[in-house]
Amino acid sequence: MRHASSCCLLPLKGITVTKNHMSTIFLAFLALNLVSQQSVCGFLAHTSQLLSPCPRHQRQGQSTPLSLPEGRTAIHHRPRHSKWALRVSELHIPGYRETKKNFLPDDIHYNGDMQPLAITHADYSSLLPFRGGHLIHKTNGALFTEEECRGMVEEAESVASRMGWTTTRHGNYPTTDIPIVELPNTLNLLRATLQSRLYPLLRHQFATYLPDPTKLRVADGFIVKYDAEGGQSELRPHRDGSVLSFNIALNDATEYEGGGTWFHSLGESVRIEKGEVVSHASGILHGGHGITSGRRYIMVCFVILEGYDTWSMRFYNDVRDL
Ligand SMILES: O=C(O)CCC(=O)C(=O)O
Numbered sequence: 123m124r125h126a127s128s129c130c131l132l133p134l135k136g137i138t139v140t141k142n143h144m145s146t147i148f149l150a151f152l153a154l155n156l157v158s159q160q161s162v163c164g165f166l167a168h169t170s171q172l173l174s175p176c177p178r179h180q181r182q183g184q185s186t187p188l189s190l191p192e193g194r195t196a197i198h199h200r201p202r203h204s205k206w207a208l209r210v211s212e213l214h215i216p217g218y219r220e221t222k223k224n225f226l227p228d229d230i231h232y233n234g235d236m237q238p239l240a241i242t243h244a245d246y247s248s249l250l251p252f253r254g255g256h257l258i259h260k261t262n263g264a265l266f267t268e269e270e271c272r273g274m275v276e277e278a279e280s281v282a283s284r285m286g287w288t289t290t291r292h293g294n295y296p297t298t299d300i301p302i303v304e305l306p307n308t309l310n311l312l313r314a315t316l317q318s319r320l321y322p323l324l325r326h327q328f329a330t331y332l333p334d335p336t337k338l339r340v341a342d343g344f345i346v347k348y349d350a351e352g353g354q355s356e357l358r359p360h361r362d363g364s365v366l367s368f369n370i371a372l373n374d375a376t377e378y379e380g381g382g383t384w385f386h387s388l389g390e391s392v393r394i395e396k397g398e399v400v401s402h403a404s405g406i407l408h409g410g411h412g413i414t415s416g417r418r419y420i421m422v423c424f425v426i427l428e429g430y431d432t433w434s435m436r437f438y439n440d441v442r443d444l
Pocket residue numbers: 211297346357362369382383384408409410411420422
């Protein structure tokens with residue numbers, strides 16, 4: 123995996139905020155479908171037999187001590203589920219609507235300065251086989267440099283010191299976050315690296331499934347802060363209201379204990395190093411594993427497939443029991 127050179131950090135020209143009606147229909151479908159009583163009850167009857175209670179997920183911010191097995195990057199952990207586990211994380215509150223459409227670059231194409239990464243299978247590990255492809259992946263190395271990660275955390279903390287961290291943007295499963303539209307440098311970096319690094323990675327990882335990989339669009343992006351000393355230390359199991367989701371670790375894994383992205387289908391959390399990326403089908407049950415000390419910063423992005431809402435609904439339904 124080759125890092126894009128610094129010339130890739132130029133802001134892209136011609137990014138417009140467009141209203142995508144089809145994706146609105148898709149998101150509305152998710153909201154209606156996933157919170158309906160029938161699907162909640164039917165699914166609960168199924169999952170309650172599979173899952174054992176775990177005190178860690180009883181209340182936000184309460185964690186029990188966690189010991190990591192020697193040399194492991196993942197933690198065995200099964201959370202307790204409630205009916206809320208079936209709801210998508212984005213309740214369509216006004217604050218969410220305002221920020222979620224800012225990454226639909228209908229008219230963006232690669233330009234000469236932004237060579238897309240040449241991704242190969244050796245660049246990532248695939249963790250959950252499903253119908254000829256995989257639904258969860260993690261990169262085997264950093265896609266973002268130390269400096270880039272540090273810059274994103276510093277910008278988020280600096281903006282947060284003026285306006286505070288938001289805690290209500292994602293209604294059902296709120297994260298303590300700052301939307302990337304509030305972070306000019308991070309926004310420029312994301313716009314450029316979506317084209318040169320992240321979309322090429324996702325295209326490669328999810329090639330088996332995507333009917334048109336060129337239509338991937340980030341519909342929401344934000345920087346999340348978990349803090350074991352106060353504030354939010356975990357994110358309960360949920361599904362995201364998009365097609366694909368990814369998160370990028372922005373600080374060293376040595377700066378916190380626990381953490382990682384927990385997946386029901388794996389029965390454990392995937393922990394990554396700074397600059398690495400975990401990507402997954404949005405519809406599978408996952409959460410932010412609690413940290414027991416320190417702070418964990420990640421960038422999270424929700425990705426849709428523009429113009430493929432029927433396919434997106436089918437894909438979501440196909441994977442949602444995983
Ligand atoms: O903390 C994580 O790794 C997962 C975050 C997440 O799932 C989300 O913000 O939707």
